[in-house]
Amino acid sequence: MSKKINSSRRKFLAGSATVAGLAAATSVVPISVVNANHLEPGSKGLPDFIKWKKRSALIIHSGKTMESHRGAVGSSVITPIRHIYIRNNMPSMTDAQIGDRSKWKVKIEGVKNPKTFTLAQLKRMGQTTIATVLQCSGNGRGFFPHKPRGSQWRTGAAACVMWTGCPITTVVEACGGIASGTKYITATGVDHVPTGLDPKKATVERSLPKKAHKDAILAWEMNGVALPNAHGGPLRFIPPGYFGINNVKHLGKLAFTSGESSVKYMKSSYRISPIGKKGSQYPSCWEMPVKSYITSPLKSAKSGDVVISGVAFGGTKKVGKIKVSTDGGKTWNKAKFVGPNLGKYAWRQFVYKTNLKSGTYNIASKASAGGKSQPELRTENRRGYAHNGWFDHSLNIKIV
Amino acid sequence: MKLGLEVFNEKAACNACHVLKAAGSEGNVGPSLDSLNPSPTVEQVKDIVTHGLGVMPAFGEEGLLTNEEIDAVSIYVAKTAGK
Numbered sequence: 112m113s114k115k116i117n118s119s120r121r122k123f124l125a126g127s128a129t130v131a132g133l134a135a136a137t138s139v140v141p142i143s144v145v146n147a148n149h150l151e152p153g154s155k156g157l158p159d160f161i162k163w164k165k166r167s168a169l170i171i172h173s174g175k176t177m178e179s180h181r182g183a184v185g186s187s188v189i190t191p192i193r194h195i196y197i198r199n200n201m202p203s204m205t206d207a208q209i210g211d212r213s214k215w216k217v218k219i220e221g222v223k224n225p226k227t228f229t230l231a232q233l234k235r236m237g238q239t240t241i242a243t244v245l246q247c248s249g250n251g252r253g254f255f256p257h258k259p260r261g262s263q264w265r266t267g268a269a270a271c272v273m274w275t276g277c278p279i280t281t282v283v284e285a286c287g288g289i290a291s292g293t294k295y296i297t298a299t300g301v302d303h304v305p306t307g308l309d310p311k312k313a314t315v316e317r318s319l320p321k322k323a324h325k326d327a328i329l330a331w332e333m334n335g336v337a338l339p340n341a342h343g344g345p346l347r348f349i350p351p352g353y354f355g356i357n358n359v360k361h362l363g364k365l366a367f368t369s370g371e372s373s374v375k376y377m378k379s380s381y382r383i384s385p386i387g388k389k390g391s392q393y394p395s396c397w398e399m400p401v402k403s404y405i406t407s408p409l410k411s412a413k414s415g416d417v418v419i420s421g422v423a424f425g426g427t428k429k430v431g432k433i434k435v436s437t438d439g440g441k442t443w444n445k446a447k448f449v450g451p452n453l454g455k456y457a458w459r460q461f462v463y464k465t466n467l468k469s470g471t472y473n474i475a476s477k478a479s480a481g482g483k484s485q486p487e488l489r490t491e492n493r494r495g496y497a498h499n500g501w502f503d504h505s506l507n508i509k510i511v
Numbered sequence: 512m513k514l515g516l517e518v519f520n521e522k523a524a525c526n527a528c529h530v531l532k533a534a535g536s537e538g539n540v541g542p543s544l545d546s547l548n549p550s551p552t553v554e555q556v557k558d559i560v561t562h563g564l565g566v567m568p569a570f571g572e573e574g575l576l577t578n579e580e581i582d583a584v585s586i587y588v589a590k591t592a593g594k
Contacts, residue, residue, distance in 0.1 A: 155546070173542035200566055202539045260564050305527060305540050313540075313566050380565060 168194035175199045178267025190270035192334045201302045203340045212345040221367030223287030237281035242457035243351040244424045248396035251498025259495035271458045276330035293367035296324045298348040301363030317357045318371040323350040351456035352427030354396040383492045399426035402499040403478035411509040414469045424458035425480025432479045435463035439473035467510045475505035515587020518580045533591035550593035557585040
């Protein structure tokens with residue numbers, strides 16, 4: 112089987128000591144990724160609303176978009192909260208805007224008995240904890256050759272998170288069950304739309320297939336601490352296995368509906384369409400496809416025994432197999448899942464132990480879930496969503 | 512430049528979402544235009560103003576600005592942003 116060489120990948124490899132080459136060649140918003148790394152001269156500090164995060168773990172793209180360095184997710188399944196990426200569409204709500212958190216309200220509609228619950232009430236109704244992969248739909252956009260506009264994420268817009276909150280099924284039961292004729296669950300954020308912006312364009316509201324409610328929760332805690340405002344506190348809708356945008360922050364309303372939401376973030380944005388085409392007839396960024404990437408080593412290692420490790424996940428499906436290549440995908444070797452299995456919605460750590468002599472190697476990982484393997488290249492699409500190709504995620508490392 | 516500033520602060524209301532010292536604007540939705548590094552080219556600004564991005568309206572595609580207004584604000588932003 113011949114391997115298609117992506118010619119702009121060659122350009123990346125040739126000039127990829129930093130991503131300066133990418134910034135120069137691109138015709139998108141000229142965010143300086145080079146200066147976004149904390150080690151670069153003139154690099155910025157963290158904005159106030161996330162001063163508590165670890166600067167050196169993050170690459171700043173803008174005041175509201177920051178990705179984790181590739182290795183900053185760690186090797187212990189759950190990503191340290193200070194290293195987790197930030198991607199907000201609207202400014203995060205402030206403590207002043209939120210007010211008394213225990214009195215935060217969420218309206219439940221499209222049920223037999225519509226009700227409004229406060230956070231305090233939800234906490235008395237039920238509690239569970241789930242681990243999920245939180246990943247921006249555009250994670251990997253930086254690898255697309257057609258240079259789509261938008262944040263040029265590589266691997267850093269993803270994390271594995273422990274959420275604690277009330278199961279949706281408990282809330283539905285308290286409302287007498289779902290109303291008939293409904294096909295979707297629609298979640299609405301109540302972050303304040305800045306004056307002058309059209310609410311239809313700025314409201315973060317997402318509809319998912321109704322089945323997504325079964326394992327979903329309303330979360331108030333993240334990795335053991337009260338859900339920070341920057342991550343959608345005090346209450347966030349968590350549908351496991353679905354792309355980040357669907358994990359609606361500052362949740363104010365949850366409704367079972369007969370149709371999809373008509374706001375911009377549902378109707379026209381976040382659609383996976385062919386390059387050059389757009390429209391609401393194309394599939395929305397819903398369930399995440401199977402994906403994996405190596406997180407260590409990233410640049411070099413000593414010759415001899417080498418432990419190659421990384422993360423793998425299947426979206427809504429259990430990740431089944433994981434393979435690693437040290438020759439750019441010519442041959443693949445079975446790798447092992449290690450560490451605790453936190454359920455199909457979390458990622459698994461994988462390890463491949465090998466012995467390498469001095470030289471340069473192209474290392475890659477390839478996972479499969481639900482009978483599907485990661486493709487070699489990406490599914491080309493207009494906005495650069497849902498990248499899960501193994502080739503672009505491969506690394507050139509030096510064994511010395 | 513005068514038309515550009517007018518479009519920026521009035522008709523397109525860029526100031527509602529963007530920080531740009533030169534225009535005296537302190538919007539907090541989109542990226543700060545003062546922080547863009549390197550400075551954008553006229554073409555790059557025109558591309559985004561025309562087609563929009565995420566919550567930013569497609570001022571060109573949706574006919575919210577005339578071609579002359581798009582050109583004027585693109586030149587204005589290219590000259591003042593990232594400085």
